[in-house]
Amino acid sequence: MTVTRGLEGVVATTSSISSIIDDTLTYVGYDIDDLAVNASFEEVIYLLWHRKLPTQIELEELKSQLADNARLPKEVLDHFKMYPIDQVHPMAALRSAVSLLGLYDQEADAMDEQANYNKAIRLQAKMPSIVAAFARVRKGLEPVEPRKDLSFAANFLYMLTGNEPEAIAVEAIDKALVLHADHELNASTFTARVCVATLADVYSGITAAIGALKGPLHGGANEAVMKMLTEIGTLENVDSYVREKLEKKEKIMGFGHRVYRKGDPRAKHLREMSKKLTELTGEPHWYEMSTQIEAIVTGEKNLPPNVDFYSASVYHSLGIDHDLFTPIFAVSRVSGWLAHILEQYENNRLIRPRAEYTGPGMQKYVPIGLRG
Ligand SMILES: CC(=O)SCCNC(=O)CCNC(=O)[C@H](O)C(C)(C)COP(=O)(O)OP(=O)(O)OC[C@H]1O[C@@H](n2cnc3c(N)ncnc32)[C@H](O)[C@@H]1OP(=O)(O)O
Ligand SMILES: O=C([O-])CC(=O)C(=O)O
Known part of the structure; x- marks a missing residue:
């Protein structure tokens, strides 16, 4: 067996979502430099999920689906109030809330393509609502209801502050969301794919991915x-x-x-x-x-x-609390995780590498009373 520490250089899957070749990052063949300057985050979500840029009608449909699904169930909001608020990192709150959302989704365990797409919409729509609501509840403030007339980026800032954001802030968040959306087989995306390759549900995959993103060698x-x-x-x-x-x-x-x-x-x-x-x-x-x-x-x-x-x-x-930086990364990257999860389901095989054993050789079991 040859051990490749950290799986460096190992090609573990094929994917048509994003690529990094010679230090150039593309989403579905579009250079990130082009997208960062020209595309909205909603267009990028569509691109990652459908492997093509949307027409105006397709974009409007996606935007309204996201807006229609942005409200959080009361159970999730009530749950925040039970957390030991002073100790909870917002990434832990996000991880728990996403897992909890799965409990209230009647399609959580349905595995057909349409059901999985519906869940992708719901998760993408609700992630910013979770981050914003938690950020407010921990300060003793009421969560702000999402608005249907705002863009994804503007709505996030609005739910966070309760005020309609300035254009420059919306532009900055939108661009940051575009830039963080996908990145080939990074650690959290790989985690999501490993999880759903057991045919576990979408909520399990996203919960696992949030856990992986939290670490300081990655999104943290x-x-x-x-x-x-x-x-x-x-x-x-x-x-x-x-x-x-x-x-x-x-x-x-x-x-x-x-x-x-x-x-x-x-x-x-x-x-x-x-x-x-x-x-x-x-x-x-x-x-x-x-x-x-x-x-x-x-x-x-x-x-x-x-x-x-x-x-x-x-x-x-932009006046954002420092411990919300990684959750914002997750609000963007969930689009990539979802694209990879849907791609994994399309052509699934269990992901199960090997480990080279370095422990002791064969040993004989010793009854507890005879152990020194
Ligand atoms: C969205 C993202 O996830 S981007 C990455 C975010 N993470 C960070 O910024 C944390 C800081 N950076 C790092 O820890 C690493 O560069 C990683 C985790 C991103 C990549 O890790 P690896 O590919 O495993 O590289 P590794 O940690 O083995 O580093 C290789 C060498 O460069 C050094 N090195 C790598 N990153 C850094 C750094 N940020 N500062 C100082 N030295 C560094 C290592 O000490 C090591 O040196 P050595 O060969 O003398 O021992
Ligand atoms: O690709 C990686 O290893 C980490 C990274 O930059 C990302 O996930 O955006």
Whole structure:
């Protein structure tokens, strides 16, 4: 047996959803640079699920299906009030709420194509409602009902704050959602596919994927980046902080990638947004600190920033609580997870690799009374 640690370079499936070749990311053949500038998140959802861009009529239909399904069942909202609110990370709340949603979906275990598509719509529609409602309930505020006249991105911000968001904030969130939507066989998507390849239901797959995204080596890195920026505090502290960490062989969050070598093509869009938003909020130091960190880490380790690095200062500039950064990633990535789950069901085979055993050789059972 040959063991490939972390499955690096192992090709575990075929997929027609997204690809990363020579540091270029495409969704269904469309370059992420093109989509980031031109497409709305709703168009991207359609693209990932149908492998084609929607016509105007198809887009309107998807938007109204999402709007019609955005309300949360009362049971989920009531459940939030039972959580030990001070200790619960919003990713844990999201993971639990998605699992709970499955209990109230009468089609939860139906496996036909239409039922699975219906569940995809419901989950995509309800994820931002869960994140926004939890964020409010934990502050003692009432959840805000979703509106049918707003875009997906605008509705999310509206449910979070209770106010109609400014155009610049909607533009930033919409672009962030487009950029995070899918990424080939990343850890959380692989988790979702492994889970549903047992023919488990869609809710199980998404619950598992949220768990995988939560870790700081994956989606949790965006929150960790903001923690680092806050700890550093000022431009003057950047140099010593970063060099000390590198000397101690500690990781700088938001840098490095398993697949990209020259750089993550999504990072430049978020860098640009970070510059614009931090200037607008009168806090350019978050961007300046970030670029200085980038210069040191790239210079010393030849490690470029990944998608999580500049998204931190973008979300911070929008006034979003730091522990909601990863849940926002999930609100976007659920579109990719769902596309992969539907693709897995279309041509399923159980995913079951092997492990090379490194424990002791054959041993004889010793009754408990005779053990030393
Ligand atoms: C959406 C996303 O999931 S993007 C990734 C988000 N995660 C992060 O930003 C966390 C920080 N980055 C990392 O931990 C890694 O780069 C990962 C997890 C993204 C990729 O991991 P791997 O492909 O397994 O690379 P691995 O961790 O083995 O690193 C290879 C080498 O680069 C170094 N390295 C990798 N990332 C970093 C980093 N961020 N800071 C400092 N050194 C790093 C490692 O220490 C290692 O050095 P060594 O060979 O001297 O021991
Ligand atoms: O692909 C990966 O390993 C991680 C990543 O960048 C993502 O999921 O967006």
